[in-house]
Amino acid sequence: MKHSPTHHESRRAEASQSGETIVALASGAGVAAVAVVRISGPQTRAVLEHLIESLPVPREAALRRIGGIDRGLVLWFPGPASFTGEDMAELQVHGGRAVVKAVVEAALVTAGTRLAERGEFARRLFENGKLDLTEVEGLADLVSAETEAQRRQALAQSEGGLRHLYEGWRAELLKAQSLMEAGLDFSDEADVADDAARLAVDVVQALLPRLEAHLADHSGERLRDGFRVVIAGPPNAGKSSVLNALAKRDVAIVSEEAGTTRDVIEVHLDIGGMPIIVADTAGLREGGGAVESEGIRRAVSRAEAADLVLWIVDADASKPEASPGFGEVPVVTVTNKSDLGSGPELGDVSGLTISAKTGEGLDGLIAELGARAGEGVDSAGATPITRTRHRAELVSVRDALKRFVNHDLDAELRAEELRIAAHHLGRLTGRIDVEEVLGAIFSEFCIGK
Numbered sequence: 001m002k003h004s005p006t007h008h009e010s011r012r013a014e015a016s017q018s019g020e021t022i023v024a025l026a027s028g029a030g031v032a033a034v035a036v037v038r039i040s041g042p043q044t045r046a047v048l049e050h051l052i053e054s055l056p057v058p059r060e061a062a063l064r065r066i067g068g069i070d071r072g073l074v075l076w077f078p079g080p081a082s083f084t085g086e087d088m089a090e091l092q093v094h095g096g097r098a099v100v101k102a103v104v105e106a107a108l109v110t111a112g113t114r115l116a117e118r119g120e121f122a123r124r125l126f127e128n129g130k131l132d133l134t135e136v137e138g139l140a141d142l143v144s145a146e147t148e149a150q151r152r153q154a155l156a157q158s159e160g161g162l163r164h165l166y167e168g169w170r171a172e173l174l175k176a177q178s179l180m181e182a183g184l185d186f187s188d189e190a191d192v193a194d195d196a197a198r199l200a201v202d203v204v205q206a207l208l209p210r211l212e213a214h215l216a217d218h219s220g221e222r223l224r225d226g227f228r229v230v231i232a233g234p235p236n237a238g239k240s241s242v243l244n245a246l247a248k249r250d251v252a253i254v255s256e257e258a259g260t261t262r263d264v265i266e267v268h269l270d271i272g273g274m275p276i277i278v279a280d281t282a283g284l285r286e287g288g289g290a291v292e293s294e295g296i297r298r299a300v301s302r303a304e305a306a307d308l309v310l311w312i313v314d315a316d317a318s319k320p321e322a323s324p325g326f327g328e329v330p331v332v333t334v335t336n337k338s339d340l341g342s343g344p345e346l347g348d349v350s351g352l353t354i355s356a357k358t359g360e361g362l363d364g365l366i367a368e369l370g371a372r373a374g375e376g377v378d379s380a381g382a383t384p385i386t387r388t389r390h391r392a393e394l395v396s397v398r399d400a401l402k403r404f405v406n407h408d409l410d411a412e413l414r415a416e417e418l419r420i421a422a423h424h425l426g427r428l429t430g431r432i433d434v435e436e437v438l439g440a441i442f443s444e445f446c447i448g449k
């Protein structure tokens with residue numbers, strides 16, 4: 001794998017000299033047929049020599065007795081051609097609790113070893129220059145992906161989708177930076193300096209629209225976090241019945257009494273590979289007691305933070321209840337109880353008609369949800385932002401670049417804006433070490449990852 005030398009190489013030297021050897025259960029906790037114990041660091045070979053009779057051929061599984069505890073497959077990966085980039089081993093043992101505990105304890109007998117912390121294997125992989133931060137984040141997402149579309153997005157990111165995009169931009173910024181610096185060197189020759197600055201502005205002007213388009217695309221975050229749908233509407237329209245029909249189980253209490261639902265109830269759906277989080281809420285009406293009012297307050301605040309509101313109305317109701325609107329959130333009106341009537345006239349409101357009771361129209365509703373959630377996902381050539389962290393750094397990049405092109409600052413200050421932009425891009429990919437950024441990212445991982 002190619003990587004640029006400066007930053008990562010220097011860290012590799014550090015890592016291979018001073019690193020402690022870490023040990024952890026890498027497979028899930030709990031009883032399983034097979035458990036994988038991972039070891040990484042300079043003492044890995046010593047640990048293996050302590051536990052097994054002879055080292056296997058590198059990267060080939062070999063059956064061994066392991067420390068008199070169990071028999072299992074041993075994989076030995078001498079660095080740097082290993083997952084973490086340093087000496088590493090994996091022991092596949094029987095997945096009982098006593099076996100795992102004994103194997104981990106036996107591995108820790110060798111001096112210089114200790115239990116791994118959360119995300120520490122992934123952190124070593126990053127620190128040894130194997131992957132950049134966005135790729136490591138992609139790996140974490142791959143481990144936690146629950147739907148097909150999430151898996152595809154995580155895999156693409158772990159394979160460098162965002163890294164290549166941002167490295168390309170970084171190269172363009174470097175070009176603009178060097179033009180500005182050259183201009184500063186020739187600041188006594190005004191035309192040379194002006195020409196250089198103009199060329200730098202051209203480079204940045206060409207980059208800005210691509211950055212803006214990237215920021216405008218929210219599909220990656222929606223896919224990673226789940227598309228949030230809120231079911232809202234007047235009391236007794238059948239909102240909880242619709243939730244149950246979508247979930248295919250009785251998650252929410254249904255009754256003929258208006259004001260049944262008070263707390264927000266959520267279910268996670270997988271519609272055609274898209275993760276969709278559907279929340280049922282209290283019916284919206286004036287009056288009601290303190291508890292119901294709190295339920296209504298929660299309903300409205302949920303709806304205002306949603307990606308989509310399903311506004312449920314009763315086909316049997318005499319008077320139409322149009323959606324009050326929830327900020328900028330798109331609303332689809334769903335007329336429920338189609339088995340009872342044809343629905344109140346809602347004027348120009350187009351929507352869907354269903355019966356939560358008979359299931360009529362449910363497929364259409366599910367298809368609509370899948371289509372809305374999938375908007376913009378997997379579009380050709382797009383490698384979208386997937387985390388708030390990416391968005392925050394990119395907004396800082398964009399703002400600095402806008403100050404660079406727009407303001408009548410002197411050349412020194414403008415060059416500084418380019419440096420700020422490059423700094424934030426560097427934080428994004430992890431080229432710039434910022435301990436606090438790394439700590440936050442790797443603490444999201446589990447032990448053994």
Ligand SMILES: Nc1nc2c(ncn2[C@@H]2O[C@H](COP(=O)(O)OP(=O)(O)OP(=O)(O)O)[C@@H](O)[C@H]2O)c(=O)[nH]1
Nearest residue numbers: 235236237238239240241255259260261283356357
């Ligand atoms: N016939 C018919 N009845 C329905 C349908 N959907 C819901 N109902 C009935 O309508 C009543 C209210 O249903 P709920 O699902 O509790 O309605 P809700 O909107 O969640 O009510 P609140 O939480 O109190 O606001 C219940 O008696 C349901 O059985 C439907 O499609 N057809």
Ligand SMILES: [K+]
Nearest residue numbers: 236255257260
């Ligand atoms: K009800």
Ligand SMILES: [Mg+2]
Nearest residue numbers: 239240260261
């Ligand atoms: Mg309800």
